[in-house]
Amino acid sequence: MFERRNNNALAVNGNTVNGGTADIAITTHGSDWYFAVCAVMTVAGFSFIFLASRKPRSDRIFHYITAAVVFVAAIAYWSMGSNLGFTPIAVEFPRSDPKVRGTFREIFYVRYIDWFITTPLLLMDLLLTAGMPWPTILFVVLVDEIMIITGLVGALVRSIYKWGYFAFGCFALLYIVYHLAWESRRHASRLGADIGRVFLMTGSLTTVLWILYPVAWGVCEGGNVIAPDSEAVFYGVLDLFAKPIFGALLIWGHRNIEPSRLGLNIRDYEGDDVVREKRGTVISSICCFSSYILNLLLLKLYL
């Protein structure tokens, strides 16, 4: 009854770009998986937006940040599923295993563009939850951007020098982990037991997951140990935990926490108390004035 539609992305887009052909590349299974993760990210994004619409505008900051994260990821996953957003790079370690045998590996640079946009947003989710001062947030985000860019440059380098970039990235990650596990965790617990609990849950999940990313890099872009399809699953599972699952936990954790407790002074014209008061005054003045006119008219009628 239903016609089975095949995934044509590999045939349409091919493995030849920038004057080279990737002979170590994803298969249709990898592409299907990337599209499946894209679908999950999209559904998560709309769910977060739906949950946001049920809150006053001044209480939506974590919904919006997290929705942006998963929507950006959805586009990156759509690109990878379509066999786009990559460039072939000569491998430093040629292997005899048929799954990774070849000269040029498909390196998805679009993954790093995604991370460059989304990891600062994820850190903002966490550091705003911990109520950290904005200069601290700015610095941690900067360190995070160094980590992502060094990872990208390292992935694009063919020689042993790629590991130099990898080392810079690992130092940056160490700093971020220290921040999450120590400074921000302590800061969050001082703001209240409930805030401390949300931070502990989401911060610990993040710490464990983020440490696994360089491991994935080491066996994929770095060491050419596992096939691009396995790379898709490794990074895909990490991203599913680090984005939609993390986001759902964070939003749920914030359900009874007012942003003002985190030092966030968010004003909303319509929901604002001052405006509400003013609007109340205007409405009551109109009511007074109209009852005054009505009284006058009634008086005139009876006199």
Ligand code: RET
């Ligand atoms: C790289 C390689 C260089 C060294 C290090 C890395 C760490 C990457 C991380 C990425 C996190 C991505 C997330 C994406 C969410 O969807 C760049 C792999 C340390 C931690 C959380």
